[in-house]
Amino acid sequence: MTNKRVKYHPNEHSILYGETGGACPLCGLPMMFQKATSAHPTIGYEIAHIYPLNPNASQKTGLKGYTAPTDINALENVILLCPSCHTKYDKDFKIAEYLKLLQIKKQYLSDAMAKHTASQHALQEEVHEILDLIVNSNLDYDDLSEPKLNVSSLDEKLKTDISPLQKREIRSNAIDFFVPIRNQIRLIEQRDQAAIRILQNQINSYYLVMNKQNPNNKDIVFNHIAQWVSLKTGKSIMASKVLTSFFVQNCEVFDAGSN
Numbered sequence: 001m002t003n004k005r006v007k008y009h010p011n012e013h014s015i016l017y018g019e020t021g022g023a024c025p026l027c028g029l030p031m032m033f034q035k036a037t038s039a040h041p042t043i044g045y046e047i048a049h050i051y052p053l054n055p056n057a058s059q060k061t062g063l064k065g066y067t068a069p070t071d072i073n074a075l076e077n078v079i080l081l082c083p084s085c086h087t088k089y090d091k092d093f094k095i096a097e098y099l100k101l102l103q104i105k106k107q108y109l110s111d112a113m114a115k116h117t118a119s120q121h122a123l124q125e126e127v128h129e130i131l132d133l134i135v136n137s138n139l140d141y142d143d144l145s146e147p148k149l150n151v152s153s154l155d156e157k158l159k160t161d162i163s164p165l166q167k168r169e170i171r172s173n174a175i176d177f178f179v180p181i182r183n184q185i186r187l188i189e190q191r192d193q194a195a196i197r198i199l200q201n202q203i204n205s206y207y208l209v210m211n212k213q214n215p216n217n218k219d220i221v222f223n224h225i226a227q228w229v230s231l232k233t234g235k236s237i238m239a240s241k242v243l244t245s246f247f248v249q250n251c252e253v254f255d256a257g258s259n
């Protein structure tokens with residue numbers, strides 16, 4: 001039985017185009033271009049099946065052990081490619097390319113889901129004060145040689161499901177900024193007992209949703225939380241990553257023993 005190619009609705013094109021950010025995920029070529037003769041942009045992409053629509057004999061051999069998606073034409077199994085990458089992918093099918101596209105698509109879906117979730121989660125106003133402090137902090141590097149923070153519980157949380165580079169980033173952020181953020185939090189607590197607890201709960205609940213959407217991948221979860229903080233506050237992603245790192249050591253984000 002051969003699978004039929006379906007015609008995708010314009011709204012589905014919009015979703016697929018949006019997730020690529022307008023560039024071919026394999027070569028970076030723009031997927032819309034302006035012809036001198038046309039008043040409107042011209043489409044320069046094609047819809048490619050990640051798991052081939054109708055695998056030929058050699059594709060079947062290569063794909064042995066990989067399950068076909070239940071709905072071969074589902075949006076989850078298609079991705080936009082520029083025409084030359086599409087032709088190369090289909091004609092010169094390689095399992096490494098298949099796995100690469102699968103990974104890219106997984107990241108697209110995870111990003112889209114995180115963005116939808118971000119709009120539903122609130123953040124306390126006080127988070128601005130902490131982020132301002134992070135942005136304006138002049139760290140005394142001579143004073144940073146001795147960590148003021150007990151890192152063993154942080155290391156416990158970062159033991160599994162995380163890349164060495166991500167672990168290093170969270171760890172050094174948390175150590176460097178521990179004292180100034182803690183002091184700022186104490187100031188806020190003197191003014192309003194509940195504010196920081198509410199903030200912790202908000203960050204924890206966003207973490208729980210991200211962790212559910214992206215199990216066993218602390219790199220993605222950490223970055224989604226930081227992107228959410230940045231989106232909600234308009235502050236830089238760098239400052240948001242420092243704040244997120246502090247809350248990893250400070251609340252139940254990446255709780256030791258859980259994933």
Ligand SMILES: [Zn+2]
Binds near residue numbers: 028081
């Ligand atoms: Zn391309």
